[in-house]
Amino acid sequence: MTTAIDPVDLAARLIACPSVTPATGEVFDVLEAALKPLGFEVHRFILGEAPDGPVENLFATRGRGAPHFAFAGHLDVVPPGDGWESDPFVPEIRGGLLYGRGAVDMKSSIAAFAAAAAETDHSGTLSLLITGDEEGPATHGTPALMKWMAERAIRPDMILIGEPTSEARLGDIVKIGRRGSVNMWINVPGVQGHVAYPHRADNPVPKLARVIAALEALRLDDGNDAFQPSNLEVTAVETASKATNVIPGSAAIQLNIRFNDLQRGEDLVALVRKTADEAAPGATVEAKISGEAFLTPPGPIYEIVSAAIEAETGRNPVLSTHGGTSDGRFLIALCPVVDFGLPNATMHKLDEAAAVEDIQALTRIYARVIGAALGSPP
Structure with missing residues (x-):
């Protein structure tokens, strides 16, 4: 040229x-x-x-x-x-x-x-x-x-x-x-109330903590010759309450999984849904698969x-x-x-x-x- x-x-x-x-x-x-x-x-x-x-x-x-x-x-x-x-x-x-x-x-x-x-x-x-x-x-x-x-x-x-x-x-x-990438949002419902009257509320935070512990215990895979192991990371935690004397009505986390070619995005979403439901029945999971x-x-x-x-x-x-x-x-x-x-x-x-x-x-x-x-x- x-x-x-x-x-x-x-x-x-x-x-x-x-x-x-x-x-x-x-x-x-x-x-x-x-x-x-x-x-x-x-x-x-x-x-x-x-x-x-x-x-x-x-x-x-x-x-x-x-x-x-x-x-x-x-x-x-x-x-x-x-x-x-x-x-x-x-x-x-x-x-x-x-x-x-x-x-x-x-x-x-x-x-x-x-x-x-x-x-x-x-x-x-x-x-x-x-x-x-x-x-x-x-x-x-x-x-x-x-x-x-x-x-x-x-x-x-x-x-x-x-x-x-x-x-x-x-x-x-x-x-x-x-690697593939999937973002998920898990919400655990509760019942809002005053911290001085916990029997009138249902605190979702301990339930959410159990969800996080169960997710952290997952071993997704060991990787292969081309890819490192898939990994799950909790990236945000929040509750519906910003006050110090209020038990929140809900608690939620955001997470991301970077995964190798041993996994498929929809299978990982199903695994997280099952894990969350077992740890905190009633938990809901929303997901967005960015790519395989x-x-x-x-x-x-x-x-x-x-x-x-x-x-x-x-x-x-x-x-x-x-x-x-x-x-x-x-x-x-x-x-x-x-x-x-x-x-x-x-x-x-x-x-x-x-x-x-x-x-x-x-x-x-x-x-x-x-x-x-x-x-x-x-």
Whole structure:
């Protein structure tokens, strides 16, 4: 390609567009303006209404025929919070680091892939699947993009997600699968009353304590060669009373289970319901399964991404399933998927920052991946 892109400059311009989830608007304008001169055909569409929307999505494609290699990512970011050294939406380079919300997760990866596409001629089809709803409920994000693609019979052969997977150094970790995630809310009813007259009340707190103890005693599994053991964590406890002299009328907990591919979300919900009911008859459980566990089987995408990393950095990456989830939980229904991107130490934190040299190296790695996945033009 003849149109060059500076990945650090493009990353800074994307960061300068506030895009707290759900994201629409100017940040997609900036990306579209970068992609069109590279020969990409760009499609954008907006879905949903408040509070989960509106959400903007973008599908860009260049070339035709097989093979079809796609890059997936998101332009929405989490709220910046207070206490930054500089404005989170006014990007700054200090000490070799690009500061700003989204510098790590994951505007710089998107910029790096666009820059890699700018310098790479290829055969086949190259696409970008970019959503504005990954950090939120994902209701109108990647699943909506997949529906749009299915209606047009678009199906990639391999997908690379640019999530920040690296830890100590760029290229040390590639994610080949992700654990599933399910959130649950357990409510234990009681009868409100004065603490001086407990016989006139029914305190739900001891019952809830029994539920927590029973849940903590569960051993879900021991993991396997690809995944660590599934784990259940109670993340919040609350009661209906804020007064010191009132027995609450109800008590509740919130919990999350991160689970491996030995489990299914609905089976875990059933297990928690049974456990809660045995410990506190009458307890109710609500659940939301965010995604099932998935594992990409060994294949060409492992070799392509690992070889590109080793050629650029000299590192042989660890193929891992640890950590949080990603939109790979949806995209795995289409084709093999792996996640690879920048070091993640500051993602979602105050003063989020990516090393300029890492962004530049990531661009070169992505260019190698594109070349290996699609080959040279005839």
